[in-house]
Amino acid sequence: MALPYWLTGTEEAANTSFLRMLRRLPRLLRSAWLLAWRADRRTAGAVVVLQIAAGLAGALGLISVVGVFDGLLRAGPTPERVAAAVPSLVILIVALALRGLLASAATAAHGRLSPAVYEAAENRLLDLTTRVDLATFDDPQWRDAMERARDRGIYAAQQVVDVGIEVLTHVIGLVAVAGVLAVLHPVLLPLLVCAVVPTGWAAVRAARAGYRSRLRYIAVWRRHRMLADLLAAREPAGELRAFTVRRFLVAEAARLLRLATVEEVRVVTRAVRTNLYGRALSGLITGLTYAALCWLLWTGRMELAAGGAAAYAINIGIGKLSELAFAANRVYEQGLYFSDFQGFCELSETRAEPSSAEPSPAEPSSAGPFVAGAAPSSAGAESEPRAPAAFSELRLDGVTFRYPDADRDAVAGISMTLRRGEIIALVGENGSGKSTLAAVLAGLYRPQHGTITWDGADASRFPPESVRERVAVVMQEPTRWPLSARANIAIGRHDRPASLAQVQASARAGDAHDFVMELPRTYETLLSRHFTDGADLSGGQWQRLAVSRAFHRDAPLLICDEPTANLDARAEHEVYRRLRELAQGRTVVLITHRMASVREADRIYVLDHGVVVEEGGHDELIAAGGTYAQLFTLQASAYQST
């Protein structure tokens, strides 16, 4: 797969020349401006208008300085000279006051804009991260891009906007200085520019070295952060102590941090040295500029009044140019990281799933949450085809799916039919493709080959969201949402307001009600030890909650991937009893290694290396004496021998 331009671009950007950087600057500033504009149009517009107005007021002040010098240094008695300077002086005072006021207003507006840009960038990143299809998460290149965008990209987006505005301010100031100097004497302007070039060059060089080092050491930083997060997390805390690996892991984290620190110190030292050379050279050229001014005055090529104004303008100009060089460099430096952010957004846009109109919250089912056909009716966009609210037959034909970068198909050429009211079991050894097939059925992965039809309608034509609306999944490792027990169940159908009674009915169905009632605040207990008053559950209790959540979702297709792996025998029996009840009027796909739970399925598919090797009812497969019969007999004999 060819690398996207920005992945090769970061290495290239790190080695980019000053001129190339200058060429990239307008595009970067434009993207940053668009981000700011989308974040808060009024404030972004206000910042620009106020900055331009402040710059113009400053320019007016500078021009009036020429008038002040001209009045003061003309021939004649002192009172007359002062009187001649007064009008320009008044303009100068008014202009400076105005500039101060406008600049303050601009700073205030900027203070509002900056957090809004950060917020917009963070939201954009989260939106895109959750909109890409699931297979994209398995793509290491995309994950790398996401890490980089998260790592510095969001902050850089805000910084590029901030510094971009600074650049604008300095450019306006410089135009005024350049105008004044060009009028006073043409030789002064190029000298002024030359004085700032070394400072700018040194700053760019230092920034480039910093970025290159960061690029090289990003893996070290990431490893360190992952390790530090693990060491601070609750979940591995037990194992960390039980295996007495604390010393080993802490030493490893310290080693990584040391590597990064040594590198950082090296980069900073080099940057200080480079900046020192740049500033020394700039100082030398500034001296030359003043010497040229003296020479112009000495040889009578310039009036004394003009000379005074020129000295003032040079002083201001040097300050502005240095600030501009510094700001442009920061735009460049942050721009390198910002292009990571931009690149990630562009890549994710290409991987985003076709958007579908958000379904409107469905009416609560009057028939209760588990009655057939009670799933929400298809709502939202009327024009696009949506998955039907219920189906009688779901057919897979030659379905093949391969994970990105994998060298073989996870499932290959699967054909099967799932009817309403059936329990279908998928069995097979670890890695045989059961979970992948379940994810394809749930619309989480799009098969590369083959078709899935819902009552004859091709599911690939439905927006993925609308397929998932019709599916409830109990994952192998259900997510432990740090929410209340009630929300952990109700999240299964978050778009439909659920009464406590409905949530409790779902909890009873998943055999979770009794232990929830024993929690300190029953259904309102926060299920996270990370917060005060939070409670944690056992693995089996979390699983029962996940089953309740899926029951609450009330969908026509229920997929259970090892739903009872952590359950005790009684809870397992209860869940399967409920599953059989639930199967009336809907379809249940069951993945389990517990063969005793499989025997009551209407049809069993045995997978091996992603291919269906056997299918049929329990008795039929036992009689066939194939893989299923072996697996079943193995487990059954283990029970019999004890």
Ligand SMILES: Nc1ncnc2c1ncn2[C@@H]1O[C@H](COP(=O)(O)OP(=O)(O)OP(=O)(O)O)[C@@H](O)[C@H]1O
């Ligand atoms: N996210 C992924 N990226 C790449 N390959 C994957 C991914 N998930 C699974 N696989 C591979 O796909 C194949 C099928 O895996 P799958 O998880 O579907 O098997 P399974 O039958 O559910 O296994 P188990 O019984 O252990 O849950 C395996 O070879 C596995 O290594």
